Amino acid sequence: MALELSHITKTFRTGASEVCALEDCSFTVNDGEFVSLIGPSGCGKSTLLYIAAGLEEATSGTVMLDDRALRGPGKERGMVFQNYTLYPWLTVEQNIKFPFRLKANMDYARPNAVIMGEIEYAGHLLEIMGLAQFRNRYPRELSGGMKQRVAIARALTNKPRILLMDEPFGALDAQTREELQELMLLLGLYEKTTTLLVTHDIEEAIYLADRVIVLSARPGRILEEIIVPFPKDRLLDIKLTPEFLALK
Ligand code: ADP
Numbered sequence: 473m474a475l476e477l478s479h480i481t482k483t484f485r486t487g488a489s490e491v492c493a494l495e496d497c498s499f500t501v502n503d504g505e506f507v508s509l510i511g512p513s514g515c516g517k518s519t520l521l522y523i524a525a526g527l528e529e530a531t532s533g534t535v536m537l538d539d540r541a542l543r544g545p546g547k548e549r550g551m552v553f554q555n556y557t558l559y560p561w562l563t564v565e566q567n568i569k570f571p572f573r574l575k576a577n578m579d580y581a582r583p584n585a586v587i588m589g590e591i592e593y594a595g596h597l598l599e600i601m602g603l604a605q606f607r608n609r610y611p612r613e614l615s616g617g618m619k620q621r622v623a624i625a626r627a628l629t630n631k632p633r634i635l636l637m638d639e640p641f642g643a644l645d646a647q648t649r650e651e652l653q654e655l656m657l658l659l660g661l662y663e664k665t666t667t668l669l670v671t672h673d674i675e676e677a678i679y680l681a682d683r684v685i686v687l688s689a690r691p692g693r694i695l696e697e698i699i700v701p702f703p704k705d706r707l708l709d710i711k712l713t714p715e716f717l718a719l720k
Pocket residue numbers: 484485486491492493511512513514515516517518519520690
């Protein structure tokens with residue numbers, strides 16, 4: 473089991489008022505699994521994802537990754553937001569390599585061979601995300617879909633145990649959204665990524681996931697879990713280009 477959230481409750485206090493955003497939420501994401509989290513606006517989806525990412529602290533409850541209790545953010549979790557959050561002063565390639573620099577700054581004693589391996593991996597991410605020819609562009613020179621590809625690649629740079637995505641395709645037009653959804657399926661297939669996706673698009677939730685978790689309106693509580701039947705069948709619809717086949 474990769475990620476395990478147990479009895480998560482979250483109360484926000486602003487002045488004298490209190491908002492109960494989540495109440496006793498428990499669920500798991502298994503190794504290699506793609507789980508979609510769906511529910512009405514304001515039901516606590518983002519809060520739950522932020523708690524899983526360690527960007528927000530639960531009022532009570534625990535977050536475990538590979539049976540280890542987590543506190544605060546860490547490189548074993550990659551995060552993708554709706555608004556891309558790229559570094560505007562860095563090129564596509566520099567954005568993707570940035571997490572290496574953060575890690576290298578924290579760890580002076582790493583052998584060069586490891587760092588070389590990471591640089592190769594960044595090149596691999598540029599290829600599989602279809603970004604190779606954009607490597608020297610700046611975020612302002614990219615479409616929304618391309619920016620989100622960069623953000624996904626950057627989230628994968630440190631080979632996280634789990635990819636956490638908060639409505640990543642919500643701001644994109646229908647065709648671009650479809651392209652990126654297919655890319656997510658292929659990432660699952662070739663990179664064996666474990667993913668937790670927050671979305672309010674039920675079709676997207678079912679199309680991408682092995683399992684869909686449905687949250688009720690406030691206070692967020694899990695209503696049901698749906699196992700998507702024969703999930704791998706949907707892969708038959710994808711046109712596998714020579715570039716993708718070469719990755720097998
Ligand atoms: P969703 O992502 O499902 O739309 P959120 O997790 O953003 O929902 O929010 C859940 C509830 O918690 C909402 O009522 C929201 O107003 C409240 N909330 C979220 N973040 C904060 C915050 N930082 N301070 C106060 N209330 C918040």
